[in-house]
Amino acid sequence: MKKQIHNEAILLLEDGTFYKGKSLGLIGTTGGELCFNTGMTGYQEIFTDPSYYGQIVITTVSHVGNYGVQHEEVESDNIQIKGLVCKEFSEFFSRNTAEGSLQQYFEKAGIVGICEIDTRALVRYIRDKGAMNAVISSETSDPEVLKQKLAAVPSMKGLELSSHVSTGQVYEVKPEETKFRVAVLDLGIKKNIINNLVSRGCELRVYPYNTPFEEMEKWNPDGYFISNGPGDPAATTEAVESVKKILSKSKPMFGICLGHQMLAQANGIPTYKMHNGHRGLNHPVKNLITGRSEITSQNHGFVVDAAAIASHPEVEVTHINLNDNSIEGIRVKGKPAFSVQYHPESSPGPHDSEYLFDDFIKLLEQYK
Known part of the structure; x- marks a missing residue:
């Protein structure tokens, strides 16, 4: 598989904090509640867990995508997360039983994400400030456009999903x-x-x-x-x-x-x-x-x-x-x-x- 040329991507938090990184998955913009998972394995199970619907997930494990994806490891019929934030995103996988790459999986499902950011610093920040809404964009860095997108993301409190x-x-x-x-x-x-x-x-x-x-x-x-x-x-x-x-x-x-x-x-x-x-x-x-x-x-x-x-x-x-x-x-x-x-x-x-x-x-x- 030919290596992708990544766009620059922006992660904007509702308190105005932002991070710059590289895009993963589909080129686009997405929003949701930002939260983190401390599991060291099982990323496909996390991404397909319906309980994550409406949320952007930060993975605290350093490498994501390195063992690809396979159908047996889904928890539902669809990817449920709104977006992914990770440190190292691998478009290549080394597991013989894998059916494809995580990049292809995200592209097919229309999932937008950001990588190559300091997730350790981001998780420490969220731990201190609390879960909050955020947007990821790999198609625009215009602050006003991103603020409008962020304002349209509903609060999880009071939300039936x-x-x-x-x-x-x-x-x-x-x-x-x-x-x-x-x-x-x-x-x-x-x-x-x-x-x-x-x-x-x-x-x-x-x-x-x-x-x-x-x-x-x-x-x-x-x-x-x-x-x-x-x-x-x-x-x-x-x-x-x-x-x-x-x-x-x-x-x-x-x-x-x-x-x-x-x-x-x-x-x-x-x-x-x-x-x-x-x-x-x-x-x-x-x-x-x-x-x-x-x-x-x-x-x-x-x-x-x-x-x-x-x-x-x-x-x-x-x-x-x-x-x-x-x-x-x-x-x-x-x-x-x-x-x-x-x-x-x-x-x-x-x-x-x-x-x-x-x-x-x-x-x-x-x-x-």
């Missing part, structure tokens, strides 16, 4: 032998969550984000799964109503990430936007039930209110983050309903938390 990444129609995924029927509310589900449920004998019927509970209940599932997804949980009101009704039926329910926040909201526990959020593969979490700690994969910018849970008579904390003591898991007393903020299905990533899928299976067995 599941409607952009959820399935448009109901579909089914079946195991070789069906043991349980699980209705999945798709707020932006990752493929490996589906794989983990199906491998445990769950026949899944996956529903769009705004499906009423009554429609899912017609299938008479043994339990419900509420998926991960992007945006502000406080704005995902239709899913909250469905979760309330699932709780009233006392059927097993498991939520991950945004699904965890939906369970909190359904119990009157508010969520709020974090200064930076948790995004990476090495977040330590303690299971308060077993006393054991686990290394987890995470991707979220909102969190449930710890003070509200502490005063709630029917909800108890099951997991906490050992870095900042934020809430990582809850369960509802007297109900077969639980959730975690992190990703037990992480692929690639730590497998310490896969037991949570087994816990869900035990509830399905108990209540069937």
